Amino acid sequence: MAALDLFGRRWALRILWELRAGPLGARALLARCEGLSSSVLYQRLRELASSGIIAPSADGYELTPLGTALRDALRPLDAWATTWAQEQEHNDQEPTEP
Numbered sequence: 001m002a003a004l005d006l007f008g009r010r011w012a013l014r015i016l017w018e019l020r021a022g023p024l025g026a027r028a029l030l031a032r033c034e035g036l037s038s039s040v041l042y043q044r045l046r047e048l049a050s051s052g053i054i055a056p057s058a059d060g061y062e063l064t065p066l067g068t069a070l071r072d073a074l075r076p077l078d079a080w081a082t083t084w085a086q087e088q089e090h091n092d093q094e095p096t097e098p
Helices: 002-007 012-018 026-032 038-050 065-093
Strands: 054-057 060-063
Touching: 002 012, 012 026, 012 038, 012 065, 026 038, 026 060, 038 054, 060 065
Parallel strands: none
Antiparallel strands: 054 060
């Protein structure tokens, strides 16, 4: 349950998602996560780092091997979410009967 508590915190999964392709600095993360405050970002970065999922690097923050395994585990969820979003868009475009 500790993992669900951590990932359920606002912005935690989004930060991990943004780090999926490689390291990013705090400014880049703030730019990619519109609405995220710097105080919340730094709090989440500390929590994710203390959990061993990310680590500071020369280029900002990056996924650790544990974080990379988590990224790989989230890929099926991303595929499902893409399908779901497409279905929602399709349903929104269908004409409704009067």
